[in-house]
Amino acid sequence: MGLLVDGQWHDKWYDTKKHGGRFVRSESQFRNTVAQGTEFEPESGRYHLYVSYACPWAHRALIFRKLKGLESHIDVSVVHPLMLENGWEFSDAPLNEPLYDADFLYQLYLKADPEYTGRVTVPVLWDKKNQTIVNNESAEIIRIFNSAFNELTGNTSDFFPAGKQKQIEEVNEWVYNDINNGVYRSGFATTQHAYEEAYESLFAALDKVENILSQSRYLAGDVLTEADWRLFTTLVRFDAVYFGHFKTNKKRIVDYPNMWNYLLELYQYPGVEETVVMDHIKTHYYASHKTINPTQIVPKGPEIDFHQAHNRGSKGSSQS
């Protein structure tokens, strides 16, 4: 775990002291888009996606690559699940870096900006033509995938439809703060107060989701949108990792009838299951965060059956 400062790698854990023990996530810095008539034109084979299977933010991008039929147009590389003193690393195939034979993800950040200062995060959308990072913010990468390559793929499924955008943005805001990032704010807190603050807002937000899903099929009404996929990547990790490792242990997702069935529905959505790689997820969290789990022992359980039938959309389900 570390970061780049003026192009130099420093092995350093998150500094929570200046925020009273709270974990504060830094802003992503590469924020370009892919569009006709710009520096980054939509082209097949031009872009490369770097992900960790463990990472919920990278997972969003992997899901959108799948849902939007981009697999033959945008190749993907997966880092090793352990993120230790050199940050994200590549390893032997299939966890190798195919373009430059890089050992570490930070080498790609340095290729994009030799003086880069900041965290070295996944996902990264890389442009092979200009040899640089187009974007390293998952919220934007999924919007790029949602529409920028439609002419190439002919896939017009829209997870950010015009009539729903305001509602989606509103949901994203609290889901991000209290749930997606909320689990990290709980797990990376270094004071009791900061932990409890994150824990309370997380479970209040999960109650809110449960309530919405008792009345509506999805978070923004009856259509599946990016708001659902953004929540999904946190929910699918929750019972296996966050509940124990991040101490978010008031309830599991399986204890919320509507949310659990919704999670099953999304997991079983065509193409999604293969993006969920549970051994990378568990190994990464339990064995990379030595400040939280110094023995690096990865728990064997829990046993979770994501294949069981769900009741979403059926008559007589708990939805009204």
Ligand SMILES: N[C@@H](CCC(=O)N[C@@H](CS)C(=O)NCC(=O)O)C(=O)O
């Ligand atoms: N806001 C970014 C966050 C990405 C992020 O924090 N990824 C984590 C892995 S889950 C990471 O690479 N962390 C490395 C670090 O913070 O040094 C996004 O959504 O793309």
